[in-house]
Amino acid sequence: MESLLRNTFLFLSKNRAANRTAKKYGLRFGAKRFVAGVQISEAVTAIRELNAKGIVATLDHLGEFITTAEEAREATDYCIRTLHEIASSGANSHLSLKMTQLGLDISVELCMKHMRMILDVAKQHNNFVRIDMEDYAHNRVSIEIFEQLRKEYGETIGLVIQAYLYKSADDISALAVHRPNLRLVKGAYKESHEVAFPRKEDVDRNFKRIIEQHLLDGNYAAIATHDEAIIEHVKQFVKEKGIPKSQFEFQMLYGIRVQAQQQLADEGYTMRVYVPYGDDWYGYFMRRLAERPANVLFVLKSLFKS
Template sequence: MDTPTQFFRSILLALAGNRAVEALALKYGLKLGASQFVAGESLEEALEQVRLLNAKGILTTLDHLGEGIRQLSEAAVYKDEYIKLLHHIRATGAYANVSLKPTQLGLALDPEAAYTHIREIVTHAKSFGNFVRMDMENSPYTDATIQIMKRLHTEGLSNVGTVIQAYLYRSEEDIHLLTEEGFNLRLVKGAYKEAKSIAYPKLSEVDENFKRIIAHRLRSTIYTGVATHDEKIIEWVKSFVKQERISRSTYEFQMLYGIRMPLQERLAREGYTVRCYVPYGRMWYPYFVRRLAERPANMWFLVKNMIKR
């Protein structure tokens, strides 16, 4: 039986795909509190936040929000935006790489066209000495995303990695195979609604699997992003790397813009590499709903802003 928190999360994630709710949210959401988690609608606004974060010793990854496009022509627009973003990162000297979602580049509509778009972005990034992270979306796209990464590497584009989600049963095996091949990975708990047949239903089980895959990656010394706001997991990582004598140069902590910012700053002051995921753009609604679903406290933050107004 679902707990109240799990039920609340399921309701919110169901709303993530509701077009009518999305239209209403896009009209008022940033004014009511979504700006807590989204750096702005424009690239210029996002780069200003990157500048402020960099000044505190925090690295960033920029994500131009958008997913689940309906027409392939939209993918070409997003591709151009990412190339523009890479040019601006280079021009401003920002300490930033980029993150993108494969469905944003057309994966659900035309996988080969999506690959061509992603390849062009990764090629530009390589010419600038930059890195591209392909975000992992819900389970129908897990295999395809991993295969895109592998294919790009075979073409000499090794400046690209992806994400593994600890709540999927398959992830421990994926970690072993992808680590053997030397891929740069970000590890997360997972933020999509998945069936119990393919994903751990209990948060305690997700946490244990998260620790298992983190331990395997850190022992491998292949560069890894440990993406979590869970301070218990962070303290466990700090203890684990000390015990195993693992260099801080082989991993980084990653967190989201607007969440646990004092913790991000403290870790950076302690000498850990910290990277903040900075999302921006007009199509922020699905991303925002997942942030609300992750922690009920995020929803109460939004409600309080609505009451104030």
């Protein structure tokens, strides 16, 4: 049943008609638990509340199904506005983005142009931009773009590596020359068994492996997980190896395991929450439902509340 639910929600996440309907009706049926709001101001308010609790953030303007250069430019403008709003509000937040929003599927050149516009503003505000990794079809080109922009913008830019891909350990080895700031995740897309581990236990094993590999290389790791076993493993590993808390952080999603987020912050770890906002929230919401049956139960309960 869990596998069926996951596949169903992943399928729905790519349904354009359902996405249009979701935009029409807004943040209903439990989506507001996982999405900070539609407007930048709502997201910044959420971040400032997190900051007051000792938790930092990364802000993501959600977007799916970009098909024209005009849409890509609009998404770019949103990213730039977001960086300006973070700076003017004094919020402690980075920016995360997906390059398909910036026109990657239209042309690499268009995407690179938009990335440079965003990174110029990030550098102006002494902020940081993370490229979110998308599905396997975009993996290689995303790494290549990151490598080029890392040479141009240095520590202003970071990348995501997904543990469920067979190639990720090799990717981390190859990227080590750039001294990269990497967010390490399990991975949330449905991929072929030819490129990704099909079993959870193998993904978990590889996740631990790439975390250890990246930390032992001496590079900064953003460890994005809600898995208590992984978190405890990291705590023990860094203690044994004498790795300082300044070399890594934990990351979780907005609205998930809120108490655990606070506990990690209270223990002195850097705790960063991924805060999504925007009216194009549907695909993101479906992927959150696909990840855990408990999320589905939360939404079903919300339907029957008065």
